[in-house]
Amino acid sequence: MALRDIIILPDKRLRLVSKPVAKVDASVRKLIEDMFETMYDAPGIGLAAIQVGEPKRIVTVDLAKKDEPREPQVFINPEVIAHSEEKKVHEEGCLSIPEYYEEVERPAEVTVRYLDIEGKQQEIAAKGLLATCLQHEIDHLNGVLFIDHISKLKRDRVVKKFAKAAKLASEKRAAE
Ligand code: GNR
Ligand code: NI
Numbered sequence: 001m002a003l004r005d006i007i008i009l010p011d012k013r014l015r016l017v018s019k020p021v022a023k024v025d026a027s028v029r030k031l032i033e034d035m036f037e038t039m040y041d042a043p044g045i046g047l048a049a050i051q052v053g054e055p056k057r058i059v060t061v062d063l064a065k066k067d068e069p070r071e072p073q074v075f076i077n078p079e080v081i082a083h084s085e086e087k088k089v090h091e092e093g094c095l096s097i098p099e100y101y102e103e104v105e106r107p108a109e110v111t112v113r114y115l116d117i118e119g120k121q122q123e124i125a126a127k128g129l130l131a132t133c134l135q136h137e138i139d140h141l142n143g144v145l146f147i148d149h150i151s152k153l154k155r156d157r158v159v160k161k162f163a164k165a166a167k168l169a170s171e172k173r174a175a176e
């Protein structure tokens with residue numbers, strides 16, 4: 001297993017549309033192992049492969065609480081095939097936009113079709129935190145971030161803050 005670096009705003013790779021996985025082979029399984037290690041280390045409840053720089057349609061999730069046994073879940077080529085009319089507001093955060101949290105409205109329930117680690121097609125009806133998390137992760141696979149669902153004023157503010165931080169960090173590196 002290996003810990004991978006998580007890419008953060010304004011890294012342009014976060015806007016890539018990830019490619020479907022054609023075959024769940026050893027390299028895909030290795031990437032999934034690395035994603036779990038990286039997600040648990042962060043820690044986060046979900047991770048999309050592009051967040052470790054791999055534009056592949058792979059998502060890892062674990063919603064277990066800190067003091068509970070791990071419940072790793074993996075979703076390959078996940079697609080929302082149905083969603084409720086009912087919406088729900090949930091506070092979201094993103095490992096690629098560290099320490100920024102904002103409320104996002106999304107469908108309360110979604111049905112997601114995906115491949116499991118064996119490459120077998122599965123469907124899951126998700127509600128609550130799993131529904132929110134899967135929609136957040138599937139957005140990543142399409143180059144969409146949770147800040148795209150908030151007001152332009154708030155989005156512009158956070159994008160500016162991260163752009164400034166990246167500029168200062170690069171100036172600091174250049175001065176060394
Ligand atoms: O760790 C995470 N927490 C979270 C909280 C509310 C809604 C979505 C998430 S996903 C996030 C990890 C992450 O950035 N996944 O892409
Ligand atoms: Ni995220």
